[in-house]
Amino acid sequence: MHFPRYERIWLIAGISTLFLFLLLFGIMAVGMGLNPPNHTETIDPKAVAATPPFDNPGLKQIGNNEYELTMTAQIFMFSPSEITVPAGSKVHFQVTTPDVVHGMQIAGTNVNIMAIPGHITRYTHTFHDPGDYLIVCNEYCGTGHHYMIGRFVVQ
Amino acid sequence: MTDNAIKEEKGFSFTRKDSSLILAFLGVSFVALLLGAVAGLLQVLERGGYISLQPQWYYLLLTLHGVALALIFTTYFIIGFLYSGVIKTLGGKMHDADRRTGWIGFWMMTIGIILALFAIANQSSSVLYTFYAPMKASPWFYVGLALVVVGSWVGGTPIFSSYAKWRKANKGQPSPLFAFMAVATFVLWVIATLGVAIEVVFQLIPWSFGWVSDIDVSLSRTLFWYFGHPLVYFWLLPAYIYWYVNIPAVVKGRLFSDSLPRLTFILFILYSIPVGFHHQLMEPGITSFWKFLQVILTMLVVVPSLMTVFAILATFEIAGRMQGAKGRFGWVKKLPWNDVRFLVPFFSMVMFIPAGAGGVISASYQLDQVVHNTLFITGHFHMTLATTVVLTFFGISYWLIPLLTGRTLTRFANNLGIVQGVVWLLGIFLMSVPMHIVGVLGAPRRSAFSTYAGHPVVQEWKPYLLSAGVGGTLLFIGILLYLWVVLYLMFFSPKAEKPMPYPIGRVDPKYQKPPLFLERWPVWIGLTFALILIAYLWPVLQMIQHAPPGSPPIRTW
Numbered sequence: 001m002h003f004p005r006y007e008r009i010w011l012i013a014g015i016s017t018l019f020l021f022l023l024l025f026g027i028m029a030v031g032m033g034l035n036p037p038n039h040t041e042t043i044d045p046k047a048v049a050a051t052p053p054f055d056n057p058g059l060k061q062i063g064n065n066e067y068e069l070t071m072t073a074q075i076f077m078f079s080p081s082e083i084t085v086p087a088g089s090k091v092h093f094q095v096t097t098p099d100v101v102h103g104m105q106i107a108g109t110n111v112n113i114m115a116i117p118g119h120i121t122r123y124t125h126t127f128h129d130p131g132d133y134l135i136v137c138n139e140y141c142g143t144g145h146h147y148m149i150g151r152f153v154v155q
Numbered sequence: 156m157t158d159n160a161i162k163e164e165k166g167f168s169f170t171r172k173d174s175s176l177i178l179a180f181l182g183v184s185f186v187a188l189l190l191g192a193v194a195g196l197l198q199v200l201e202r203g204g205y206i207s208l209q210p211q212w213y214y215l216l217l218t219l220h221g222v223a224l225a226l227i228f229t230t231y232f233i234i235g236f237l238y239s240g241v242i243k244t245l246g247g248k249m250h251d252a253d254r255r256t257g258w259i260g261f262w263m264m265t266i267g268i269i270l271a272l273f274a275i276a277n278q279s280s281s282v283l284y285t286f287y288a289p290m291k292a293s294p295w296f297y298v299g300l301a302l303v304v305v306g307s308w309v310g311g312t313p314i315f316s317s318y319a320k321w322r323k324a325n326k327g328q329p330s331p332l333f334a335f336m337a338v339a340t341f342v343l344w345v346i347a348t349l350g351v352a353i354e355v356v357f358q359l360i361p362w363s364f365g366w367v368s369d370i371d372v373s374l375s376r377t378l379f380w381y382f383g384h385p386l387v388y389f390w391l392l393p394a395y396i397y398w399y400v401n402i403p404a405v406v407k408g409r410l411f412s413d414s415l416p417r418l419t420f421i422l423f424i425l426y427s428i429p430v431g432f433h434h435q436l437m438e439p440g441i442t443s444f445w446k447f448l449q450v451i452l453t454m455l456v457v458v459p460s461l462m463t464v465f466a467i468l469a470t471f472e473i474a475g476r477m478q479g480a481k482g483r484f485g486w487v488k489k490l491p492w493n494d495v496r497f498l499v500p501f502f503s504m505v506m507f508i509p510a511g512a513g514g515v516i517s518a519s520y521q522l523d524q525v526v527h528n529t530l531f532i533t534g535h536f537h538m539t540l541a542t543t544v545v546l547t548f549f550g551i552s553y554w555l556i557p558l559l560t561g562r563t564l565t566r567f568a569n570n571l572g573i574v575q576g577v578v579w580l581l582g583i584f585l586m587s588v589p590m591h592i593v594g595v596l597g598a599p600r601r602s603a604f605s606t607y608a609g610h611p612v613v614q615e616w617k618p619y620l621l622s623a624g625v626g627g628t629l630l631f632i633g634i635l636l637y638l639w640v641v642l643y644l645m646f647f648s649p650k651a652e653k654p655m656p657y658p659i660g661r662v663d664p665k666y667q668k669p670p671l672f673l674e675r676w677p678v679w680i681g682l683t684f685a686l687i688l689i690a691y692l693w694p695v696l697q698m699i700q701h702a703p704p705g706s707p708p709i710r711t712w
Contacts, residue, residue, distance in 0.1 A: 007415075007465050014461035018454055025520040029447060034521050036436045038443040042703035075711050099709050101287050101372065103437075103528045107597025107612055110524040114438035117289055117372045118703025121439040134610045138528035138599035140217075140283055142290070142711025143210040146605035 037113050037123045045117035048072060048098035059083055062092075071095045073102035073115040076144030078135060084153040090126045103139035106152050114139060127154045166654030167558070169239070170248045174559040176257050178645075180235035180310075181552070181559075183265060184228045185641055191223030192634040199586065199627025203620045204604045211712050213603040214281040221284030222275065225386075225540065226303065227268055232548050233393045234260075234310050237337040239555055240396065241314050243657045244331035245321045253313035260310025267302025270295045281712045283601065285383070286359070288375045291708030294363040301355045304348050311341040322674075329669045332413055333400045333659060339420040340392040342676065343385055346428055346683060350381030362708060369705025373440040374698050380431035381691065384453075388427040390540055392420065394547035397500060398467050401551075403660025405496045408474025411466045413662040414669040419466075421679050422459040426452055428683060429690030433518045437527045445694040446520070452690060453518045460511060467504060470660075495553050495564075495572035496658070502576050503546035506583065510538035513591065528601075530623075531594025534587040541630075542583050546576060549637055554658070556644040563651045568640050575636040582633055586626025593619035 003011070028034040048054050049072075057070045057079050069091050072079050085091060095104055097115040105112040108131075113121045135150035169177070194216040200206045201213055208216070238257065242249050249257070273295070274280040280292035286300075318338050321330060329335075354375050362370045399416040403409055410416075432441055432449035475486020491497045513535035516522050526532060553572050557564045594600070598616045607613045672678070 007462075007469075010461065010465045011458070015458060018457050021515070021519070022451055022454060025447070025450065028521050029443065035443045036446065036520070036524060037439050038441065038446065039439050040442060040697065040701060041439070042701065044704040045706050046704065100290050100711055101376075103599070105528065105597060105599065112437055112524050112527050112529075114435075114528075116376070116438050116440060117706040119373060119439040132611065134597070134607055134612045136597070136599050136602075136607065138602075139287075140214065140601040143214065144711075145214075146210070146602040149607050149610070151610070 037121045039120065039122045041120040041122070042118055043096055043120055045096075045098055048096055053094070054096060059085070066090045066092075068092045068094065071104070073097045073104055073137065073148075075099050075142055076137070076148040078104065078137075078148065078150040081135070081150035082153075083151070084155060085127060087130045087154050088126070088128060089154070090124065093121070093123045093125070095121045095123075100141050101139050102137050102141050102148070105136050105138045107134045107136060109133060112138070127152075130154045167243060167247075167657040168561065168654040169242065169559055172254060173238075173242055173249050176249070176254055176261070177235045177238050177555075178559050179258075179261055180231045180238070181556070183261075183268070184231035184235065185638060187223045187227035187231065187268075188634060189638060191220050191228060192631055194220035194223065196627060196631040200624050201604050202602070203624030203627075204617075205621075205624050208603070210603055211278065211281065214283070214712055215275060215278060217601065218275050218281050218283050219272075222271060225284050226300070229390050229540075229544070230264070230303070230307055232552075233340070233389070234307065236393055236548070236551055236555065237314055237340065237396075239559075239657070240333040240400070240659075241317050241337050244333045244659060245317045249313060249317065250320065253316050256316075257310060257313045260306050260308075260312070263306030263309055264303045265306075267299040267306055269299070270302065271299030274299065278712075285379060287379070288359065288362070288370045288372050289706035289709050291363050291710055294360060297355050297359045297363055301352065301360065304352050304355070307348070308345055311345065314338060314341050327671070329413070329671060330674060331659075332410070332416060332662075333396060335417055335674065336392065336396045336400065336420055338676070339417075339424060340389065340396070342680060343392065343424045343427065344389045346424070346680070346687075347382050347385030347389065350378045350431075351383075354378035354382075365708075369707055371698070371702050372706050373438075374695070374702070376435060376438070377431065377441075377691075377695060377698065380434040381428070382431075383434060384431050385427045387536070387539065388423055388456075390544045392423060394500075394503065394544050395419070395463060397547050397551055398463070398504065399470075400660055401658045402467075402497065402500060403470050403474065404656075404658035405494065406471060406474040406490055408470055408477055408660070410660045410662045411469040411473060412666060414667075414673070415462060415466055417669055417673045419459040419462050421673060422462075423456070424679060424683055425686060426455045426459070429686045430456075430518075432690075432694075433523070436520065436523045440698060441694055445690070449690055450518060450520045452686070454515070457515070473663075493569075493573070495569045495576070496550055498550075498573055499553070499576040500547045500550035502580055503543045503550070506538055506546070506580070507543040510535065510543055513538060526594055528599060529594035530590040530598045530600050533600045534590030534594060537583060537587045537590070542579065542587075546579060549575065549579075552637075552641060553644070554655070556641060557648060557651065558655055558657060560645055561651055561654075562644060562648040563655070564644065565648050568643055568648060571636060571640050571643075575633055575640065578629055578636060579633040582626045582629030584626065585629060586623045589619035589622040589626070593623075 053070045060068045102115040133152040137148035201208045274293040280296035282290045282292045361367045430453040433453045472486045475489035478489045480486035480489045
């Protein structure tokens with residue numbers, strides 16, 4: 001097919017930008033390990049409260065400045081809903097839900113994950129900046145959706 | 156297409172039977188627009204804290220807003236518009252059997268919509284237009300939506316069959332561009348809706364009636380988003396048809412090329428379906444490799460989009476120069492800036508630039524972590540769907556309705572239409588831009604007004620949400636203005652003395668004919684399915700084999 005010269009220039013510029021974008025995502029994903037949650041671990045949504053570790057949700061220190069946070073998102077609350085860690089902590093989240101789909105976002109950070117019934121979502125984030133962060137449910141889950149909140153304090 | 160040019164000077168009129176069918180589709184789309192607009196206004200005022208609604212009403216309105224605008228308004232308007240262009244370019248009237256099929260599709264869809272709206276109104280189905288399981292709506296909500304989808308397939312049949320008849324009668328000839336694009340749009344729609352049809356028919360309906368007890372949530376979401384992204388291209392492609400085919404005639408120019416737009420549409424079919432995972436980046440159950448692969452396919456859509464930008468601007472320049480423009484940018488002055496058929500869609504093209512950039516951000520593998528499920532997304536699709544697509548549709552209706560009713564587009568309607576476009580731009584600026592910003596600050600989408608227990612970060616969000624309330628009110632006024640013009644053009648504007656032209660751009664005769672391989676649909680559809688299999692087969696098999704225990708239905712409103 002015939003392409004006029006200006007169109008060729010435009011397409012080459014456009015396609016190069018595209019490859020630059022993709023290269024950047026690729027470097028961040030493969031080189032720096034920056035991937036969104038991607039585990040395929042399953043759990044029976046009807047038995048969340050009886051399945052370890054979700055029978056006992058909470059924050060557990062597992063190393064120097066390293067924590068594991070087991071959390072359930074359910075209508076219309078997070079448990080635990082108040083978490084405090086020191087600045088510089090690496091936190092491994094493991095989240096699930098016994099009922100409907102929820103979103104768990106710590107506003108102002110990159111922690112933004114979905115809780116899907118039947119699945120466990122894992123995500124790791126290091127909190128460098130001290131502050132009082134708001135946790136919101138960002139996937140519609142019912143009448144109390146906008147009251148479903150928590151606090152994440154980095155000291 | 157030279158014979159069209161001769162007809163064009165004579166003007167064009169639809170047969171009574173054809174115009175009734177098209178007006179029926181457009182009529183339902185306008186009713187849906189009004190319903191959705193009222194719901195939208197109440198929502199944006201509640202979200203800003205201007206009014207206070209009971210939460211169950213807020214989420215009911217949110218469901219109504221999405222279903223009425225994203226599913227009903229668009230689908231009906233698109234079918235009406237595509238019928239009009241197919242009739243115009245493929246012989247002037249629809250075959251009787253095709254018209255009957257069109258009416259069957261119309262009634263199937265309309266019965267479906269009545270069922271779905273009834274289920275929403277009785278408070279049983281506040282599940283939003285994405286109806287994520289395991290929130291369970293009334294089974295009639297799902298049955299209604301299934302009827303809409305199947306009805307739209309039936310409604311698309313006349314497009315395919317008119318095209319097939321024309322090809323048979325004109326062997327070896329490239330089909331008229333409008334008809335080609337209408338076929339491409341519906342091919343995309345049918346392939347895309349297969350996903351949601353499977354979800355609704357095989358998962359949601361049996362489960363909501365209680366015939367099976369549990370549902371696989373991950374699989375249902377995957378099937379939904381397999382459809383949910385191409386859906387936005389189903390809205391966009393008819394706007395592109397107007398830009399590529401009709402606008403060149405409105406600006407008194409020529410088509411830049413007859414082959415390039417065909418290639419663009421084929422690329423849209425290929426690249427827009429196997430990409431749904433980019434809506435599911437933040438959830439478990441799909442491994443990184445497959446998410447990344449689909450992000451690559453998503454980003455490839457940049458190519459046909461940039462081709463469109465080039466072609467449209469080239470069309471404008473050609474038009475200006477044909478009318479004697481001098482100098483590098485002299486052609487800009489020659490464009491019909493006071494013609495609503497051009498100006499309002501031109502606004503929509505301009506808005507597509509920030510809208511597209513927002514799309515690249517939300518689909519980006521890592522950046523999505525900042526904006527996923529925040530108001531950024533809402534701001535983004537109010538720039539794409541609710542501005543780019545909708546303003547183009549408004550521009551189309553300003554000439555298509557008088558053509559269908561045998562009336563004239565008066566100076567009054569033209570100017571009111573322009574005012575409407577400006578009000579819309581202002582409304583979107585005050586609503587969508589703040590939504591983008593506050594989304595980055597972390598404000599969630601799909602939430603009623605909340606003080607979040609007085610958390611300090613919410614104070615930061617407040618001014619943006621207040622601005623969104625003002626913008627949303629302007630958008631509501633914009634819709635009232637639009638509906639006023641529509642009613643005027645349907646019933647009150649003066650009868651036309653002679654038929655007005657249906658704008659179809661002509662190709663410069665010096666260009667070669669479009670290559671026929673672009674019309675070998677089995678090849679393109681086959682390639683699309685191959686890409687879909689590559690992107691979906693393995694992860695979906697994994698999902699099925701490695702499925703968690705299912706979820707029972709839950710009602711949380």
